[in-house]
Amino acid sequence: MEKAIEIFVEDLLRRRKAHRDDGIPSLFDGLSEPNLQTLLFSSHVVEIEAGKEIIAQGDDVAYVFHILGGSVKTQRFSSDGKESTIRMLGAGETFMEDSVFFGYKSPVHAIAVKSGRMLIIPAETVQRRALTDPQFACNLLKILSRHYKNAIHQIDSIVAKSPVERLGYYFLKLHMEQGSDSMEIALPFQKSTIANHLGITPETFSRALAQIKKMGIDVEQDKLSLRDAYALCHFCDLDIGQSCPHFNTERCHLCADEKGRYRQA
């Protein structure tokens, strides 16, 4: 086993003992140490360089990728050059795990955004482990479910929401992820990338920023600052609400104002 992998495993076990868990399901959750070793035996750590294409649409998927550092986006290109950004991933996240189980061809391009390192696990190993280690299979199921749920949100946003609403929803998600106590949020990607992910042009994105500023949500450079803790509440919905501590209490503006509006009929 590579030296880099050994270090990674050590780090993983250390973190596990410290009970650090950010809520995002991971490939490695709850795996026994021998199973972890087996899984990673044939894996490698590779460098990724910003801007480089990691895998192209239509390519055979030989590996499952786990990001150790840096960031990656997955997108599709249509024949007339338009692109649609499907996901934007950071450290700890995984991609191509879906293609291993259906299709074997990548439905998307994966492009490095920020340089960093990835763990690559041979597709064949992933398949084999999924059939032998039920915990591993369940981790994959959790990850895939999460991806799918995010995709549903993305569809819903694009179909039913205005650009400003999409932006607010995206910001709210960031806010929840980065710990909802801070009044400042760092934009993890460049604006044009986020814009494309939201299905709008950079120009419209920019105008939406101007709009949302009036609602107490200010963006300077790549830093988002909120006027107050409830500035983003307007963009809340049932899905996000479930992980909000104030949801369904009188402290939740949305619930207080519009109780039951989701429940009609």
Added chain:
Amino acid sequence: MEKAIEIFVEDLLRRRKAHRDDGIPSLFDGLSEPNLQTLLFSSHVVEIEAGKEIIAQGDDVAYVFHILGGSVKTQRFSSDGKESTIRMLGAGETFMEDSVFFGYKSPVHAIAVKSGRMLIIPAETVQRRALTDPQFACNLLKILSRHYKNAIHQIDSIVAKSPVERLGYYFLKLHMEQGSDSMEIALPFQKSTIANHLGITPETFSRALAQIKKMGIDVEQDKLSLRDAYALCHFCDLDIGQSCPHFNTERCHLCADEKGRYRQA
């Protein structure tokens, strides 16, 4: 075990012997008979009535649903009444399997479109079986991967394609599913439902139909008829192409005309 379930199991085993496989991954593929029995022991068969809501957005997910007959759509409603259709499902398909593994709350409404019957499997049973029966876990992975891939296509369509292109792409998918030899395709859902799934209004859908008619794709009532076998080729892409017998041969108009156009840097 219910009588209805017994009949279902018998039917499943019979079909398995006959090697009938329509390419869509199923929950029950390759399960041993005892495992199948265990899985279905606590399941039930229920009737669904057209128009009725099966599960609401935000509900706790107590069952995984497998459609035996009839059809179902899943959609989200935004606060201002707009709806976005995520999936449209027919017999043999499954829903809510994703929520069982992440979130436990349904991200969508599920509404019966055509009356029929469903098999409902308790969520807890599904979880337990996934941890004990690796084959079952892999079936779930395949199904989820398929859902996710479809969601990616849906996002890509809405972001990057014109209404006519979306329509053509949707028709092409239908064409591939229903056996690509026939010149006639039945629309499995009512037009307004399809329109919403494609992220357009019924009016725009209708106008797109008029456009696409000029390209040799005619729709009368709910029957789609093609002028020739290649009428839909214009809407092909890499993902669909992979399951087309003529792809990457000189018989494929697209490949012949525009070879490599997807591959440019």
Added chain:
DNA sequence: CGGTTCCTTGACGCATATCAATCTGTGTGG
């Protein structure tokens, strides 16, 4: 500094949503 990349702002046009009217098919009751 000058060059590059990214973001912003403005002016404009078009495509799609919206609103409204008509048409078509289907089922219902007399």
Added chain:
DNA sequence: CCACACAGATTGATATGCGTCAAGGAACCG
């Protein structure tokens, strides 16, 4: 069997919101 009602689909007229094009500004880097 016809008249009627109703839902869904189509067609037309209008409006508007977003994309497109173009120019200017801001930050970064050699």
